[in-house]
Amino acid sequence: MSKEQQFKPHPLGRSFEPETFESGIYRFWEENGCFDAKDACIPGQDPFCIVIPPPNITGVLHMGHALTNTIQDILVRWRRMKGDNTLWLPGTDHAGIATQIQVEKALAQEGKNSSGQPLSRHDIGREAFVERTWKWKDEHGGKIKEQLRRMGSSLDWKRERFTMDDGLSAAVREVFVRLYDEGLIYRGERIINWCTRCQTALSDLEVVPRDRKGNFWHIVYKVVGDDGKTLRRPDGTEEQIVIATTRPETLLGDTAVAVHPDDGRYTHLHGKQLQLPLLGRLIPLIADAYVDKEFGSGALKVTPAHDFNDYEIGKRHGLPIVSAMGKDGRITSAGGPYSGLRFTVARERVLQDLKEGGLLVRSEDHQHKVGVCQRCESVVEPVVSKQWFVKIQPLAGPAIKAVQDGRIVFTPQSWEKVYFEWMTNIRDWCISRQLWWGHQIPAWYCGRCQDVAVARTAPGKCPKCGAPGAEMRQDEDVLDTWFSSGLWPFSTLGWPGKTQALKTFYPTSIMETGFDIIFFWVARMIMMGIHFMGEVPFKKVYLHAMVRDEKGEKMSKSRGNVIDPLVVIDKHGADPLRFTLSAMSGQGRDVKLSLERVEGYRAFCNKLWNAVKFFHLQYEAAGSPDEPREGAGTWLQHHRVELLEPDKWILSRLQTLVARVEKGLAGFELNDSAQALYEFTWHELCDWYIEFSKLQIKDGVEERKETVITLHHVIETLLRLLHPFMPFVTEELWQSLPWKKSARPGGLVTLMLQPFPSSNGKLIQQDAEKTVCAIRTVVDAVRNFRGENSIAPKNSFPVKYVCKSSAASVFVRAYGHMIRDLAGISELVQVEDGSAAASGDSVVPLTQPPVELRISIKGLVNAEEETKRICKEIERIQSDLKHVRGKLAKESFVAKAPAELVQKERQREQELAQKISELEQSARRLGKG
């Protein structure tokens, strides 16, 4: 190669530097409409649609987002390249409580109100607060969209939706009204979860149990007779029941004490009255099978207003409901002297008073679970309150059935069981929230007749009494955020309108999300989708693992172990991060992310980069030829028989790769695809084919032509295969290739719209694979000799060889020059079979191909060292032989195992034994010399 050629600038930089091209490429795609789906498919085209799990507008991109968006983008880019009319629909969620908390915080920091308190939403009023929140959304809610762009997400931004935009709000009202009309939404007074900090009702799902250290207090409840006086036992002591509780302050709301009906200790007291400590109210002793005889004293205080189980007991026995715990976090007037006290203070006072009254028997430490608010972590209190509910059973039934009969398939399938369990035990869904940020409930109350009107728009007059609209007051509550997300797969496509997009893309193809929101989101979409569309919202649910840190801990700000995807992208690029995430997205539960892995895949990008750079050098050295008229792929297929063996081999391997990658993509085993791509690129293309190609290029004009065409074809195909995983670097490299076609009539040249490769059976050539395998075996054997003896690469040496078959002779004659150059052999000399090895020769016996190598160790390595190497080899083979012989020695194996296998083992036994004997001879000879 002349100096000029060597320094001729080629289009690629010296190494992989993602920061130089990523943002430009994304802009190129977006500006050219590469992400756009068509409302209608062209004939013969399939639709493919994924709706993004809408990130909260409060959110900033974290590794969970990075993982889910990588997976989705891979699937989407793959299907798009396959030719599907592909829609990946972006959007964000208004995230009711989360957002309101953020804006309230901002407000509080802004100043103080007239009474010196930090500003609250109540100081500025609902309208102003909602307006501010919209403003906040405009300012902060866009951040994550830019971050998704940096990940390379090929989202159709023109179709972006927001759960509170006009269309989706209309969908929410439509659903609410219809469910109400069908009797599936009702308003009623029930026990619900109440967050005293957020001042709102919560659904069961929004309450998370947390381990708390607490106490178990044992309190005396005295039994009184009909005269109102304490009953006395025959021995004169007071008749009483000791009750254990973790929440003594709730006794203010007790309306009964319950025992098990079969509990002999209390049978005589059934129907008697007890005196409620401190307040003195009389409450009955009731018998209910819910009570566990073995636990505590076997008696349970019943507080229907503040405990879900007690509420049920109360309903069964017609007990009154006494709400002692107020929504404001203070004891109500029902608490007598304790009213107005905060719950924590009330607890102290109650305990103190009990103690003074001799009613507190003892207290024990007690570990128990306390429900806290998912958003603010403060203790959630069950209270009885008037709220809106969805009657869920009628919706759950069809949703269960859809998964049972396979219309929806979960991957990993084990999640189906989790889904079934929750769905069959589902309770009515409390959907009203006492917040300001969200969809206001479309219900209006008549100020005149008190009737409620549920409607899509504000009623002009009361439908019942005809009072004017001005007297109708809209319900102040808003809906649970998940109510609108539950409609996402169809509301985003234009429902309740009958749009073409809806027709084309519903049901969507795949729902890809985290398992932590199966109940919150997946289940509700299934219920709503089936109910309103008459069809499941998606056919497949793929639930990915949770991203954790390298130690397996959840990433969180407080732990300080958060790996920010944007920092990783800044440092290494989006492609290495994406490849890492896909390579680790096995079907387990956790993805333990380590930065070392990312660095490894960055090196992979660099390797790929340099492989392409290598192609450019060769291409230019070959005089920058034109692509064969019929195209490189077709040319290779036509000339497949006369190609050189390494060319045939790499083309053959490429077909296997295509099949493997496709299989992984189709089965949600992206890690398999990623691994296959990595192995092929590094260990087949770079380690071997490129090395072969260097030799071929030296050989002559024809060989060089074949090689350049093969190299171009393999690299071009590989870039297409890799593209869904690493979109940026593949596009950048692909653009640099000399032979490429426009994918569109308009002439837009982009890799992302090229067809995805399909496996070509004609290019699979087993013989070539065997030949190359044999070449590698010989080269590896010499390299092993060299490496084990620490012989420098520049120190080349002659090797003699003996062929044990005529085929082997032919083989070495044909490929000896490749073996020579790849193994760093100065001269490869054939020796007649049967001739004895020279005394200073070390023998390397091979079986496939049947060749014996003889290396004169003189001047290379001393006999002792080489003998050590041979002994190690002998030991290794001996352990194999022992294993094989052990198998063959068992009669049962020979008799019952497949004959083919037995035959194979016998052959192996022979080969191994022979190898050992040859190596032993060699070692003996060297020892003598």
Added chain:
RNA sequence: GCGAGCGUAGCUCAGCGGCAGAGCACGCCCUUCACACGGGCGGGGUCACAGGUUCAAUCCCUGUCGCUCGCACCA
């Protein structure tokens, strides 16, 4: 308590009936003209433990231990 998942090389993970694999880390040799984000060679594992099924078990079954995660909680 019920259910699920996981225990494989120092680390992170593949494999899931027929000789234990990868990446990183480690040791040795190489600044060979795509790549030191590199090349070559190597060391390293009773596949958690105990039984069982099988000619054959890391893989299938049962149990034990350890670690996660759901669900339900006994107040």
